[in-house]
Amino acid sequence: MAVEGDLVAMGQFIGAGLACTGMGGAAVGVGHVVGNYLSGALRNPAAAAGQTATMFIGIAFAEALGIFSFLVALLLMFAL
Amino acid sequence: MAGEATGGGLNIDPMSQFVVKVPSWLGGGNVEWYSITNVTLWMGLTVLAIAGLLIFGTRRRAIVPNRSQSIAEVIYGFIHSMVEDIAGKEGLKFFPYIFTIFMFILVANVLGLLPMSFTTTSHIAVTALMAVAIFIAVTILGFVKNGTKFLSLFWISSAPLPLRPILAIIELISYFVRPISHSIRLAGNMMAGHALVKVFAGFAGALGIFGVFPVLAVAILYPLETLVAVIQAYVFTILTCVYLNDALHPHH
Numbered sequence: 001m002a003v004e005g006d007l008v009a010m011g012q013f014i015g016a017g018l019a020c021t022g023m024g025g026a027a028v029g030v031g032h033v034v035g036n037y038l039s040g041a042l043r044n045p046a047a048a049a050g051q052t053a054t055m056f057i058g059i060a061f062a063e064a065l066g067i068f069s070f071l072v073a074l075l076l077m078f079a080l
Numbered sequence: 081m082a083g084e085a086t087g088g089g090l091n092i093d094p095m096s097q098f099v100v101k102v103p104s105w106l107g108g109g110n111v112e113w114y115s116i117t118n119v120t121l122w123m124g125l126t127v128l129a130i131a132g133l134l135i136f137g138t139r140r141r142a143i144v145p146n147r148s149q150s151i152a153e154v155i156y157g158f159i160h161s162m163v164e165d166i167a168g169k170e171g172l173k174f175f176p177y178i179f180t181i182f183m184f185i186l187v188a189n190v191l192g193l194l195p196m197s198f199t200t201t202s203h204i205a206v207t208a209l210m211a212v213a214i215f216i217a218v219t220i221l222g223f224v225k226n227g228t229k230f231l232s233l234f235w236i237s238s239a240p241l242p243l244r245p246i247l248a249i250i251e252l253i254s255y256f257v258r259p260i261s262h263s264i265r266l267a268g269n270m271m272a273g274h275a276l277v278k279v280f281a282g283f284a285g286a287l288g289i290f291g292v293f294p295v296l297a298v299a300i301l302y303p304l305e306t307l308v309a310v311i312q313a314y315v316f317t318i319l320t321c322v323y324l325n326d327a328l329h330p331h332h
């Protein structure tokens with residue numbers, strides 16, 4: 001029954017790798033937030049300093065969804 | 081979590097740095113509930129470093145501050161204005177707690193960057209404790225301050241009526257997911273960064289003369305990790321302030 005165990009391990013690793021692709025979406029989201037902040041800040045530099053906190057909150061919320069895919073990958077690797 | 085990435089002739093084991101163990105000079109052996117592990121040790125050093133900075137920094141209270149006094153004052157003023165900006169005047173009552181959290185995470189992250197040290201915040205057990213404590217505290221605070229009006233956080237009155245039940249479910253899910261994302265963001269960033277540096281350091285040992293390139297990569301990654309350490313402490317604190325603001329002013 002060694003084959004069965006290998007198959008399960010293979011499924012775990014492939015699943016964890018696939019789950020990590022979700023983090024790419026978080027990367028796109030974070031890049032979008034910061035890019036838009038920067039383009040806004042270059043148009044109106046006077047208002048930029050007051051909005052950095054908002055930018056970080058936006059980054060955190062965009063990143064949270066990538067964290068869930070990371071969580072799934074962690075669960076597949078270590079919790080099953 | 082140890083021993084996942086060995087193979088291919090390269091002796092790279094990036095996860096072994098996160099193993100909780102009793103240091104050999106403290107007796108070694110198994111980890112019991114009373115034993116002083118490397119986590120306990122580095123948490124203690126973190127607390128000592130913070131206490132040292134704040135006590136010795138504010139001892140003289142000179143009008144023209146010296147170096148440690150300016151550091152203490154800048155961090156204090158930065159967190160104070162952040163709490164006031166995001167959570168409002170009422171949030172300042174909770175400033176000592178938020179300042180404690182920020183200092184602990186910041187110093188733990190930065191101490192973790194020392195070679196051969198242990199990053200306590202790379203463990204989900206450590207960050208989840210802080211995140212769940214904040215989650216429970218904020219939920220109780222919301223109900224104590226606002227009573228049942230706290231539930232208007234989930235019932236968005238500015239949205240069209242047919243949409244509100246759907247939005248309520250989404251808001252409810254996103255509320256209960258908060259401690260998970262809050263804790264894994266910090267632990268994951270710390271763990272991934274340190275594992276990445278360790279992988280590159282492992283390449284340097286395996287490549288011989290060409291090991292100069294991975295060492296250069298580590299030299300480039302290291303400031304990035306320092307930046308991440310500070311930013312993640314900031315993000316953890318700012319999200320605490322946002323959650324506190326939701327509890328104090330639950331109107332959308």
